[in-house]
Amino acid sequence: MQITTFQQYEEEYKKSVENPEQFWGEVAQNFQWRKPWFKVLSWNFKDPEIKWFEGAKLNITENCLDRHLAANGDKPAIIWEPNNPEEESVTLTYKMLHERVCRFANVLKRNGAKKGDRICIYMPMVPELAIAVLACARIGAVHSVIFGGFSAKSIADRINDSQCKLVITADGAYRGNKQIPLKDVIDDALIGCPTVEKCIVLTHVRTPVSMLKGRDVWWEDEVKHVNDTCEAEEMDAEDMLFILYTSGSTGKPKGVVHTCGGYMVYAGYTFSNVFNYQPGEVYFCTADIGWITGHSYIVYGPLSQGATSVLFEGIPTHPGPSRFWDIVEKHKVNTLYTAPTAIRSLMSFGEEPLNGKDLSSIRILGSVGEPINEEAWHWFDEKIGHNEAPIVDTWWQTETGGIMISPIATVTKTKPSFATLPLPGVQPILVDENGSEIKGNGVSGNLCIKFPWPGMLRTTYGDHERCKQTYFSTYENLYFTGDGCLRDEDGYYRITGRVDDVLNVSGHRIGTAEVENAINMHAGVVESAVVGYPHDVKGQGIYAFVINPEMHGEADLTKKDILQTVTRVIGAIAKPDKILFVSGLPKTRSGKIMRRILRKIAEGDTANLGDTSTLMDPAVVDEIIEASRR
């Protein structure tokens, strides 16, 4: 199933387009099924309705764990590197991981969880997080992992949207030299979550927490009451595997739904190929399991291929900017998969942190989350890869389940800042505003996908109409990604960024509407408008224009109050980098905010505001420009 030459890539790609069912049917043979499918694919993008491997039965954990036991049971599955480098790292072999997953699966059952139940996971990056995820999958429960940076309100919204029955958390988390009180946050969230019956709490940072009688139980106590045998639940290929919430251009975050069979095949296939993974190698993805990258390329993809996956609790700059390089040296990492924002941040410390570090184990480098600028690409290439390790710039999304457009390591010729070519089975198309295809090379347009792939989302939880509206209605019969894209003379793809009102801040997806709603919750704020602007490290920063007419006290303190409000409503990751108080916003006569103008002002490019003739009150623009310069 591994592609090793460019000619082979071309052949496989051709086959995947000409006969997708045969192509994916063959790929799927590399996985373990309880019962085979009777139909590889049935689909329409209108409803949308997508079914892969119809009729097939499986359990993804048998693919990620059981099937490796006989030959590779003693091989490391997970290497855990703690936040504090003075602490011991932990290695879990496939045998150990299997045992712990089965044991914790029994804990879930003991606490009332069964197939189809939704379970919220809010945990630090510790092995128990991967164990909790896999234990859910083992019993057929649907996990909904929430990143540790989200607020109580965000958690409650997500828990209520999918009516979670159980929550799995920890007393707290370490993040660099900070400590996050996870259980306190969960306690606040659960005040407004009537569907939650039980909360399982892992001891990690050893901070005191409140334990509610009848609801809260300790992970450590629970595992003593059960054994470590747990037959995997037989799942239909199209049964739900997990929900992952992500931001869009409007309203509240959507619960993107992935299903068992197609997701497994897609995560496994793309992992094996894109990273050219070789048995015995150590693979390190620096993402958090709270995001899709962690789901697909720390847990499911690597484990389905019997790989060794490093799970790192901390951050790149703690205790110092050589942390990644220390981890690479210590665990002899062969593949490093990280984000442009991390690269830019580490770049800013110069070469000193690299001195004396042995990076010779590195064979493949990967980037994900946002467009990688050329400067960062070259630094990564030269300083980390010593001009020998191919860089795979992988474009994909929460909704796509796995990597879509990317070089295949050692196979595809790379080009700085280009995600290069579609993987087999992926059929990209560029369209103009009217949905007409833009053919040929040396063109750019809106990026859509015209044919299903096994890892694609099936719905948005509890609201199929929203899935249809968001992804399948902008252009008829196409999946719309929300990204702009350029296809150069070589047919290589370069993602230019979102074309909708979604920001990408340090690789995190944040909707401008969400941030505006949070700011507007602050007493005194009448209205706000949020746009992105270029930020050296974060990629995009958040710029908020705020109308707050009867401001009490000092402007600086009020700004801090607003930041506090955003932190409470969404989480610290959504805090604006800049707040500008204004008396009005540029609106069209129909009352629509002209963000195009605000973006220009945020960028400092006030000489080219474009056409402002449709504005209701053009004078407001001059006033904002004036204020922005102060």
Ligand code: WT7
């Ligand atoms: C959005 C998806 C997929 C994992 C992490 C983010 C942007 C992602 C790239 C890349 C340019 C990229 C896109 C996309 N993006 N990877 N290699 N080059 N842009 O997942 O939170 O669902 O965000 O991230 O804009 O639409 P996500």
